[in-house]
Amino acid sequence: MTQPNAMATDTILSTAPAAASTAPSPRTLTGAEAVCEALIAEGVKTIFGYPGGAIMPIYDALYGYTDRLEHVLVRHEQGGIHAAQGYARSSGRTGVVFATSGPGATNLVTGLADAMIDSTPLVCITGQVFAHLLGTDAFQETDVINITTPITKWNHQVTDAAELPTVLAKAFYIAASGRPGPVLIDIAKNAQVQSFDYKGYSQCQHIRSYRPKPVVRMRFVEEAAALINQAQRPFVIFGQGVILGRAEKEFTAFLEKSGIPAAWTILGLSALPTDHPLNVGMLGMHGNYGPNVLTNECDVLIAVGMRFDDRVTGRLDKYARQARIVHLDIDPAEIDKNIKATIPVWGDCKETLPLLTALIETKQHNTWLQRFRQCMSEETEAVIQDELNPTGEVLTMGEVIRELNECTHGNAIIVTDVGQHQMVACRYARFNESKSNITSGGLGTMGFALPAAIGAKYGAPHRQVVAIIGDGGFQMTLQELGTIMQFGVDVKILILNNNFLGMVRQWQQLFHGKRYSSVDIESPDFVALAKAYRIEGATVSKRAHLATGVRQMVSHPGSFLLEVMVGKENNVFPMVPQGCGVGEIRLR
Amino acid sequence: MRQEYTITVYTENQVGLLNRIAIIFSRRKINIESLNTSPSEIESIHRFTIVVNETEDVVRKIVRQIEKQVDVLKAYFNTNEEIVWQELALYKVPTDEIAEKAKVERLLREHGARAVVIRRDFTIFETSGHREETDKLIEVLSTFGLIEFVRSARVAIIKHSSGFHDKLKEFEEAEPRQPLASQPVESQQGIFSM
Numbered sequence: 001m002t003q004p005n006a007m008a009t010d011t012i013l014s015t016a017p018a019a020a021s022t023a024p025s026p027r028t029l030t031g032a033e034a035v036c037e038a039l040i041a042e043g044v045k046t047i048f049g050y051p052g053g054a055i056m057p058i059y060d061a062l063y064g065y066t067d068r069l070e071h072v073l074v075r076h077e078q079g080g081i082h083a084a085q086g087y088a089r090s091s092g093r094t095g096v097v098f099a100t101s102g103p104g105a106t107n108l109v110t111g112l113a114d115a116m117i118d119s120t121p122l123v124c125i126t127g128q129v130f131a132h133l134l135g136t137d138a139f140q141e142t143d144v145i146n147i148t149t150p151i152t153k154w155n156h157q158v159t160d161a162a163e164l165p166t167v168l169a170k171a172f173y174i175a176a177s178g179r180p181g182p183v184l185i186d187i188a189k190n191a192q193v194q195s196f197d198y199k200g201y202s203q204c205q206h207i208r209s210y211r212p213k214p215v216v217r218m219r220f221v222e223e224a225a226a227l228i229n230q231a232q233r234p235f236v237i238f239g240q241g242v243i244l245g246r247a248e249k250e251f252t253a254f255l256e257k258s259g260i261p262a263a264w265t266i267l268g269l270s271a272l273p274t275d276h277p278l279n280v281g282m283l284g285m286h287g288n289y290g291p292n293v294l295t296n297e298c299d300v301l302i303a304v305g306m307r308f309d310d311r312v313t314g315r316l317d318k319y320a321r322q323a324r325i326v327h328l329d330i331d332p333a334e335i336d337k338n339i340k341a342t343i344p345v346w347g348d349c350k351e352t353l354p355l356l357t358a359l360i361e362t363k364q365h366n367t368w369l370q371r372f373r374q375c376m377s378e379e380t381e382a383v384i385q386d387e388l389n390p391t392g393e394v395l396t397m398g399e400v401i402r403e404l405n406e407c408t409h410g411n412a413i414i415v416t417d418v419g420q421h422q423m424v425a426c427r428y429a430r431f432n433e434s435k436s437n438i439t440s441g442g443l444g445t446m447g448f449a450l451p452a453a454i455g456a457k458y459g460a461p462h463r464q465v466v467a468i469i470g471d472g473g474f475q476m477t478l479q480e481l482g483t484i485m486q487f488g489v490d491v492k493i494l495i496l497n498n499n500f501l502g503m504v505r506q507w508q509q510l511f512h513g514k515r516y517s518s519v520d521i522e523s524p525d526f527v528a529l530a531k532a533y534r535i536e537g538a539t540v541s542k543r544a545h546l547a548t549g550v551r552q553m554v555s556h557p558g559s560f561l562l563e564v565m566v567g568k569e570n571n572v573f574p575m576v577p578q579g580c581g582v583g584e585i586r587l588r
Numbered sequence: 589m590r591q592e593y594t595i596t597v598y599t600e601n602q603v604g605l606l607n608r609i610a611i612i613f614s615r616r617k618i619n620i621e622s623l624n625t626s627p628s629e630i631e632s633i634h635r636f637t638i639v640v641n642e643t644e645d646v647v648r649k650i651v652r653q654i655e656k657q658v659d660v661l662k663a664y665f666n667t668n669e670e671i672v673w674q675e676l677a678l679y680k681v682p683t684d685e686i687a688e689k690a691k692v693e694r695l696l697r698e699h700g701a702r703a704v705v706i707r708r709d710f711t712i713f714e715t716s717g718h719r720e721e722t723d724k725l726i727e728v729l730s731t732f733g734l735i736e737f738v739r740s741a742r743v744a745i746i747k748h749s750s751g752f753h754d755k756l757k758e759f760e761e762a763e764p765r766q767p768l769a770s771q772p773v774e775s776q777q778g779i780f781s782m
Contacts, residue, residue, distance in 0.1 A: 145604055149607055149611060154658040155604070157603075205762060207658065208661070208760045209600050209658065209661045210658045331656070332656070333649070333653050336649075
């Protein structure tokens with residue numbers, strides 16, 4: 001493949017990087033050139049995008065920067081933004097997307113909403129019609145600023161080129177600092193072509209109206225420590241905040257000193273290695289039995305960088321009513337939003353966790369931890385062993401993931417789409433390293449995985465990237481096979497095909513009296529399709545061929561598509577039915 | 589318990605910010621009773637005054653969402669006891685009728701109103717005050733053939749606020765000296781804040 005460039009200058013997510021500024025040079029640049037200069041100054045190497053009329057001056061300038069900026073031509077702007085998300089998630093850096101005005105910009109909407117709800121740092125640059133045409137219904141004009149206001153952390157329209165260096169510096173600062181999120185900068189075509197007196201580029205360090213993180217209040221840290229020290233049955237639940245805050249080490253140190261069992265949300269997955277003795281599994285609707293049931297038995301619940309999503313909590317009035325709650329979060333708006341915190345520990349967990357660790361007693365909670373292990377044995381007997389080592393004829397999704405684990409040893413980046421395969425992959429895939437689980441958690445965007453895997457590979461070029469996708473989701477963005485072909489991106493594509501929109505079918509089976517409404521989905525010959533894009537592939541439908549198939553995919557030089565035909569009507573269990581409390585989780 | 593809350597927001601002067609703030613309410617299907625934007629005591633900083641009828645819990649969450657916006661410096665919420673507020677109202681009435689039938693001077697004095705324009709065909713009165721006060725004058729003037737009525741949004745001053753000058757200085761420092769925005773101190777001297 002065109003090797004993605006080696007690690008770019010690390011733009012640290014939550015702490016302000018040292019000021020990098022280009023020497024003031026009194027020269028004339030066009031707005032479009034200033035955009036390229038800004039990207040270089042921010043350490044950007046890779047841009048995912050798609051050209052069009054209103055962004056042509058930027059693409060024209062890009063032509064002169066090809067030695068320093070690689071542009072990955074995607075096949076659809078949605079693919080572009082998901083790729084940038086995958087890039088950001090695997091690298092911890094800000095993803096960059098280019099799109100033109102009108103349909104180019106509106107095609108970004110799903111990805112913006114996804115990045116907003118999953119706190120992914122992105123800078124999206126859209127072209128816009130000439131300023132004098134704004135509001136005239138000009139060709140490919142759309143009000144992208146107002147369309148994207150609720151799904152961006154910040155957005156801004158530029159009609160004067162002189163504004164560009166400061167606006168882009170703000171964009172990169174806002175996207176990556178505090179609780180990260182997507183930023184969109186809409187640049188009118190006249191500003192792109194306009195020449196102006198360029199005074200160099202300085203990274204933004206401070207915006208007076210913006211506090212990326214609240215100042216830590218020691219009083220709350222002390223109160224939290226006191227509560228934790230008294231606890232008999234403390235329980236830690238953690239989310240992506242640990243990864244976004246680059247606080248994996250601080251988090252592990254906190255756990256190991258406190259001896260508290262810890263469970264993860266879907267976006268927190270991989271922040272703590274699967275094998276860690278205090279890792280007790282997954283929370284939420286399809287999470288593990290113990291973490292759900294024991295949420296309602298713990299006496300102190302310590303939430304780290306997570307936001308009590310409804311898929312985690314189930315019914316709120318039946319959630320951890322007995323527990324006192326310590327909530328560590330960088331975003332003040334998350335405190336008391338869904339669950340009232342007894343002690344709010346506001347701040348970046350990279351700062352608050354060490355303060356807390358210093359104040360807590362070294363402890364072990366063996367009896368309590370044993371409860372989680374008992375629950376795990378029950379779950380293994382009821383669900384897991386049949387899922388991972390089935391005796392029935394049909395293949396299960398779980399055994400495919402087990403085979404994959406055996407080939408990758410937990411070292412791969414796993415990118416999942418949305419649905420049953422996503423839940424199964426997150427439940428059973430093993431992880432040794434952080435930033436290895438990339439999935440659309442909050443928005444649940446089908447079609448996310450294939451383009452996100454492309455971006456993930458650019459973000460972590462030396463790592464194995466496996467996209468696990470259902471037959472439905474794959475057909476939503478399969479055009480990105482073209483990107484994989486053209487740029488020789490080495491991603492493995494594992495399609496778990498049950499000929500159904502499986503998760504919706506499962507709900508129709510369980511809650512709608514088996515009235516299978518529009519969930520029966522036909523697929524093309526995926527292997528032939530891959531071949532058409534010059535991507536090798538194979539199909540497996542028998543257990544005897546599964547191990548070979550997975551091994552062939554993983555060891556294949558370059559991209560490879562493996563389709564595995566799995567049981568048509570298998571269900572994902574355990575399950576907390578909608579409207580039930582976490583204590584009412586069903587094993588079957 | 590639902591009651592009237594007045595939300596005061598100090599912001600940068602940014603195109604699009606009004607929409608960004610308004611959709612925080614509309615997304616949650618919360619009706620804005622009144623909204624005013626104006627300059628503040630500090631040049632270049634704008635002040636929004638928003639009135640909603642909601643529970644304290646809902647209002648607190650909304651205010652946190654508002655304060656989270658990049659171009660917002662600070663947001664407060666207060667009950668009616670904690671603020672001094674006014675609304676301005678204009679009334680257009682037919683001059684002949686009002687002159688003929690009403691004791692105009694007494695009427696104006698009773699309602700704290702004044703005549704802004706007096707023409708042969710119509711007269712415009714103006715008054716300011718609380719909703720009930722301006723409403724009362726509608727009632728009275730309706731009997732004299734009230735032609736048009738319009739009332740402004742609420743503007744409010746927080747009784748215990750010492751203004752934004754000092755706060756702004758702190759905001760302008762790159763590294764905050766002390767807990768600033770977004771701190772879980774809910775009530776200080778009657779000013780609800782975060």
